[in-house]
Amino acid sequence: MGAGKSRQTGTSGRAKVVIVGGGFGGLYAARGLADAPVDLVLIDRQNHHCFQPLLYQVATAALSPADVAWPIRGILSDQKNATVLLDTVTGIDTARRVVETAETSIPYDHLILATGSTHSYFGNDDWAEAAPGLKRIEDATEIRRRILLAFEKAELARDEERRRRLLTFVVVGGGPTGVEIAGAIRDMARHTLAADFRNIDAGAARVLIVEAGPRILPAFNDTLAGYAKKALERMGVEVLTETKVIGCDAGGVDTEGGRIEAGTIIWAAGVVASPAGVWLQAPMQKNGQVRVAEDLSVPGVPDVYAIGDTAFVLQQDEKPVPGIAPAAKQMGSYVAKLLSARVSGRPLPGPFVYRHRGDLATIGRKSAIVQLRRMRLTGVSAWLFWGAVHVFFLIGTRNRVAVAYKWMWDYLTLQRGARLITEPAQPRTRVEPAEEERREEEKATRLGTRSAD
Amino acid sequence: MGAGKSRQTGTSGRAKVVIVGGGFGGLYAARGLADAPVDLVLIDRQNHHCFQPLLYQVATAALSPADVAWPIRGILSDQKNATVLLDTVTGIDTARRVVETAETSIPYDHLILATGSTHSYFGNDDWAEAAPGLKRIEDATEIRRRILLAFEKAELARDEERRRRLLTFVVVGGGPTGVEIAGAIRDMARHTLAADFRNIDAGAARVLIVEAGPRILPAFNDTLAGYAKKALERMGVEVLTETKVIGCDAGGVDTEGGRIEAGTIIWAAGVVASPAGVWLQAPMQKNGQVRVAEDLSVPGVPDVYAIGDTAFVLQQDEKPVPGIAPAAKQMGSYVAKLLSARVSGRPLPGPFVYRHRGDLATIGRKSAIVQLRRMRLTGVSAWLFWGAVHVFFLIGTRNRVAVAYKWMWDYLTLQRGARLITEPAQPRTRVEPAEEERREEEKATRLGTRSAD
The missing domain is CATH 3.50.50.60 (FAD/NAD(P)-binding domain)
Incomplete structure (x- = not known):
């Protein structure tokens, strides 16, 4: 040392x-x-690099955090001129x-x-608690927790109004992230969760995209964005354009066009450096x-x-x-x-020139849009192209294989393998026998028994 | 509905x-x-069933939470007479x-x-903050965070004494869980992390098992337990038996034989119903x-x-x-x-009769002990048997394949794929550590400015 x-x-x-x-x-x-x-x-x-393009898949229980994040230290471990500091x-x-x-x-x-960059609430940082954005691993597991918990609470809810609110999910922002997460929530509700509940019809969960601009996916041309909108609507996602959000709270979203009661709000609108x-x-x-x-x-x-x-x-x-x-x-x-x-002391390169390779966005199961320089794809072919590109750009063979395998499995079974609601660790209630007695008892039993593993 | x-x-x-x-x-x-x-x-x-026998692998960054936990709802989804309530x-x-x-x-x-059951601190519940146990997914990710953060803090530490303390890991309890986690920390330090740091020798991290009884692994016979102790010591794990813990705090463990300065303590000693x-x-x-x-x-x-x-x-x-x-x-x-x-109205079965199938414990890479009715295994064959049994008992083909694949990959590459330090979603109450510790903690994990991911 x-x-x-x-x-x-x-x-x-x-x-x-x-x-x-x-x-x-x-x-x-x-x-x-x-x-x-x-x-x-x-x-x-953070100790890890996060592959943000797939973060929404962690938020919607398809992938695990470790599938889309790698320790920076590990990535640069072989690069002898590099030191990593947390x-x-x-x-x-x-x-x-x-x-x-x-x-x-x-x-x-x-x-x-x-x-x-991080999410921007356009000066309304008090919306952050009600409408988390999706930038870090912790954001993704928190959003996953909220989505899954909304279904659980709805299953327990006794009045219809509360149940309806809990089964309404609002995504603010109609860019690729907003579209991807809204589609994934609908897919999860329709395919994965529909059979899991007894009191609610999980498949009937409402998912809305609220976009202030005139249309969703402004980076894509009109035809592709129009295709995406129709595809989303076929899946049951409601797309509201020219609808400006003026408030977010624990019970819903206020827009210029009125209030939407919702149990879960996800912020995919703006970023700030x-x-x-x-x-x-x-x-x-x-x-x-x-x-x-x-x-x-x-x-x-x-x-x-x-x-x-x-x-x-x-x-x-x-x-x-x-x-x-x-x-x-x-x-x-x-x-x-x-x-x-x-x-x-070599000659310097010329000015930075950005080369735009294209735009991709996945909409849901077997549906995506791809806009490259000379190529436009929609539907299944776009979806397969999207998947191949993302697997290719993942860091490390281990993750490429694991992600490809999980996608294939989930595609075939309609399951999502990471449907975990986890809480921050906290003390649990337990029996409190008198200390003396317990010490004796522990002495007697702890060597012979093992915790329930 | x-x-x-x-x-x-x-x-x-x-x-x-x-x-x-x-x-x-x-x-x-x-x-x-x-x-x-x-x-x-x-x-x-909890919304998930947790496969506790592999929880220590989440705590030591080999597996992801979703590899060892499944939504209970999903498991019983096809069982029409069953309703699941969170x-x-x-x-x-x-x-x-x-x-x-x-x-x-x-x-x-x-x-x-x-x-x-949950962990028992023999009436000293104030030790819980300094020495978390391993029962739930949240416990595992918290222990993972502490282990990885200890190496990070050591890399930043400027005085040698502090660095030594941070690179000392104490596992309290010499049952299978204690042995498995101690072995896995040494393996991670020696094989996975050794090349990642520039200022510290991660491979030199001290790992101790502190056991109050006369020997570790009392469920196994003397020969197998002795084999395990030697194997642990060859890996560099120090095994202290007949050493009773009388105190745990943020800076170390007090035993009847003296104090051990340690940055990370893991509780694997007793359970209470x-x-x-x-x-x-x-x-x-x-x-x-x-x-x-x-x-x-x-x-x-x-x-x-x-x-x-x-x-x-x-x-x-x-x-x-x-x-x-x-x-x-x-x-x-x-x-x-x-x-x-x-x-x-059919005839009732006789009294419950427990059939003990045997005991297994893994020690580290290519090393385990197996004690069945007519069979004793040690070393590589025990390790392979242990792996096969655990993959077999996992729930669901998806997880069986994913876990087997990750193990194989990590075995061949000496990597561990889930080395993520993530924050709890909310601030946690904790025992106030010494001022220096606290400042260090804040520095490593501050949430004030934008994360650089």
């Missing part, structure tokens, strides 16, 4: 690169620097070139901010994204880069680069290439 | 059987009554023949109590077990049965039936047979 290498890198004479965030952007930056003559520290306050960044001192964390301060020669821009006091968009230069550096702050959801950068066509996984990966790889060139 | 069937069963003219608890005993009782002319309600406060029993009115729950009251003609006996005001053992008659009925309380860890019953040889899964299953099946006969 030695003192932290991260604090010693100055002595190696190699450039110190600090990456904040182990999402797609941060990881691709780290991997891209594997062969560069740098010492690199990746800081994240720590929380509290600020950046750009004058001293130091990242301040809860635990320590880490000097940098080059700093990459890949801190991602993490506070990297605040740390830097750099020029920001309203949503908190740092306006970066065409090489993704932060103007006026030497040797600092922002990538992924943290960064605001325009494409050739003057539209912003979207906040999706492929964009974050491309930015991470670009900055790695740029820094490799800088530290080696 | 109709009113609760469970409250209407009186009108069907069929006997109403209520089962409290969805563990091995309760489930086997329910399944055994599938063809009986009864209406049956199974109540559990509810908490608060008491039993034996005069009115009603089970009182948090939500309702449920009348019974026959009542089966299969409420299991759930409060079924208190509900009934029936004669109990000092550990809370209800003393049942030879047909598992509760003396003096008509039509009430206690099974599994809740029940105290002697074998032919005057030793108590052990608190293990096979015993709970046998009692569940027995009571189901008895009640089927009773409601059909």
